[in-house]
Amino acid sequence: MGTRRLAAVLMTALLAGCGPATAATSGTTGTTGGIALAPVRSAPRTTYPVGTRQLTVDPTGPRPLPLTVWYPSEGGRPAAGRFPAIVYSHGLRSLPELHAPLTTRWAAAGFVVAAPTYPRTNLRATHFTRADVRNQPADGWRVIRYLIRLDAGRDDPLAGHLDVNRIAAGGHSAGGFTTAGMFTSGHSPRLRSGILIAGGGLAGAFAGPTAPLLFVHGGTDPIVPESVGRAAYDRTPGPAAFLRLVGQGHGEYLTPGRPGFAEVLATTTDFLRWTLYDDPAAGRRLPADAVRAGVSTFDDRLTR
Numbered sequence: 660m661g662t663r664r665l666a667a668v669l670m671t672a673l674l675a676g677c678g679p680a681t682a683a684t685s686g687t688t689g690t691t692g693g694i695a696l697a698p699v700r701s702a703p704r705t706t707y708p709v710g711t712r713q714l715t716v717d718p719t720g721p722r723p724l725p726l727t728v729w730y731p732s733e734g735g736r737p738a739a740g741r742f743p744a745i746v747y748s749h750g751l752r753s754l755p756e757l758h759a760p761l762t763t764r765w766a767a768a769g770f771v772v773a774a775p776t777y778p779r780t781n782l783r784a785t786h787f788t789r790a791d792v793r794n795q796p797a798d799g800w801r802v803i804r805y806l807i808r809l810d811a812g813r814d815d816p817l818a819g820h821l822d823v824n825r826i827a828a829g830g831h832s833a834g835g836f837t838t839a840g841m842f843t844s845g846h847s848p849r850l851r852s853g854i855l856i857a858g859g860g861l862a863g864a865f866a867g868p869t870a871p872l873l874f875v876h877g878g879t880d881p882i883v884p885e886s887v888g889r890a891a892y893d894r895t896p897g898p899a900a901f902l903r904l905v906g907q908g909h910g911e912y913l914t915p916g917r918p919g920f921a922e923v924l925a926t927t928t929d930f931l932r933w934t935l936y937d938d939p940a941a942g943r944r945l946p947a948d949a950v951r952a953g954v955s956t957f958d959d960r961l962t963r
Contacts, residue, residue: 703769706767709729712728728771729759747774750832836855842866871897902956
């Protein structure tokens, strides 16, 4: 988040309940950048209850990362099957839990969402410095490596439930810039897509294997102007789309019940289903779900 006021707004947001889920599997396989892909699980048709874990990446290292993980659950345990993962990055003076209205809904839709608390930019940081954002893309990749180890282990309940070859990155404000910085030259093709909310580009971003990117921005954002997000969108060499929230600022649209939240949730979920589950129907739904007269517009150069 860019402001304490927005943090307070998001903290008071109510979460929607989730019902039982069913999902099928398909038999398609393949490779991406030399990485063998497991059979693609079809995108779930209904929602899951959501479980939460608190973990720590590199707890004894020089830069430990507390990690909040939301995941699809059944009967108090991780739901059967493997689920694509999303690394979600908070903004300046924020915390992962302040983004739960969005991230828990992604988990309910069939994704494991892993959100680090960055050591120098979070709401409770003892030595806060915005300059530390430059180090956060590397932290995001540490989270990905941690998830790979977690899935391959035997002792953790999430082991065997992560599709670590199908990962997205997303984030708000400074977390959007962090997300951009993960898409640099030579990045692993495990990282298949990104969502930049009220963010922009970092030096060296948008290089390496092309991946679909979704930009979400308020049209009157006073903290990260829309022009910054547009410039990043224009720089992307691969498929990209831009969801604009008409007349909105730095993140009101992330609060349930506020104008634009329904469009942001539907568009981001469609995008994640399309890019991580290879769901063509979700890709085709994107323009219709993104646009509502007087609320949002959608620029699209995705190839579906």
